[in-house]
Amino acid sequence: MVENISDFGFPSLFLVGIPNLGRFHVWFGFPVCFIYILTLLGNCLLVLMIKTESSLHQPMYFFLCMLAFNDMAISSSTAPKMLSIFWWHAHGIDFDSCLTQMYFIHTFSIIESALLLSMAFDRYIAICYPLRYSNILTNRVVIKMGLIGATRGILMVLPCPVLIKRLTYCTQNVIQHSYCEHMALVKLACSDTLVNRVYGICVALSVMVVDLGLIAGSYLKILQAVFRLSSKEARSKALSTCIAHVCAILLSYLPALFSFLTHRIGRKVPAYIHTIIASIYLLVPPALNPLVYGVKTKQIRDRVIDIFFPKMILKH
Known part of the structure; x- marks a missing residue:
């Protein structure tokens, strides 16, 4: 790959897609396209149902709306570029665009974690302090929690592009990935990257350890x-309100944890496995979250039946 250095000393980059599986790119594009469309339709429908149904105007569903918007943002940060690589061989991306994509992907991922933590707190208050639920989780508190989660993501990722800009890039400009992410850009540099690596690991570990720790603590309580x-019926009813949230946590954290660990300690894992797992982590949970909440949450399930299958209600 012949490198093209910009006037500012930063290379125009080449996103490989899925390493060693280029001949299958056109086929990978179909599931990516399907998942992206499913994400947009599912989350838009979820937001519309919550907005139009007054009985769903509760903190739990407000958090779910925030999660839906964030899921669409994560998918929109990655899927269009992936499709352009798979179907139109548009592998090139300029350095600043790559930095922008990296920033949004990591920011929205941290916001996702904060929203899952907020939803765990919502379930904790609803089950442990049911009589005080409406007094504790007011609309103002819900908005503040959402803003704090968003601000944390914005500020924690902000140093990453700044630190990357201070690096020197020599000849390498090929990213063995289907999208721009922090460590992929850091590895291209030919100057000392210790600060970048340490900061990236600290951010990832702090988010996962703090958020997962607090979520685990909430569910223990x-x-x-x-x-x-x-x-027994009361226990079953209380636990049933948490099933959808637990499924969303598993969908989000398990692929993220696997991707993080394989990047650091799985040196014998093929590059295409890294890329596929990392893509699943970003694309699949946003598509499945609306389905999980639609199936496992009675109020949403009833609203879907009311809209799409009104005859079923009439029969009952």
Whole structure:
């Protein structure tokens, strides 16, 4: 690959796509396109249902709306460029555009984690302090929690492009990936990258450890409260309100954790496996979250039936 250095000393970059599987790119484009369309339609429908149904105007569903918007933003940061690589061989991307994509991907990922934590707090209050729920989680508090989560993501990722800009780039400009991410850009530099690597690891670990720790703590308290209930039916009903959220957590964190670990310790794992897992982590959870909440949450499920299958309601 012949390198093209810009006037500012930064290379025009080449995104490989999925390493060693270029001949299959056109076929990879179909599931990516399907997942992206499913993400946009599913999340838009979810937001529309929550907006138009007054019974869903509760903190849990407000957080779900925020999650839906964030999921669409994550997918829109990655899927269009991936499709342009797979279907139109548009591998090139200028350095600043790559930095911008990297910034948005990591920012929205951290916001996603904050929203899942906020939803865990919502379930904790709803089950452990049901009588105080409406007093604690007011609309103002919900908005503040959303803004704090967004601000944390924006500020934590902001140093990454700044630190990358201070690096020197010599001849390498090929990124063995289907989108721009922090470590892929850092590895291209020919100057000392210790600060970039340390900061990237600190951000990733702090988000995962803090958020997962607080989520685990919330569910520990929830389980303690649930098992103190005398009725089996009451315990089942309380736990059923958490199923969708637990599924969303598993969908988001398991691929992210696997991707993080394989990048750091899985040196024998083929590059195309890294890329596929990283793509699944960004594309699949946003598409499945509306389906999970639609199936597992009674109020949303009833609203979907009311809109699309009104005859079923009439029969009952």
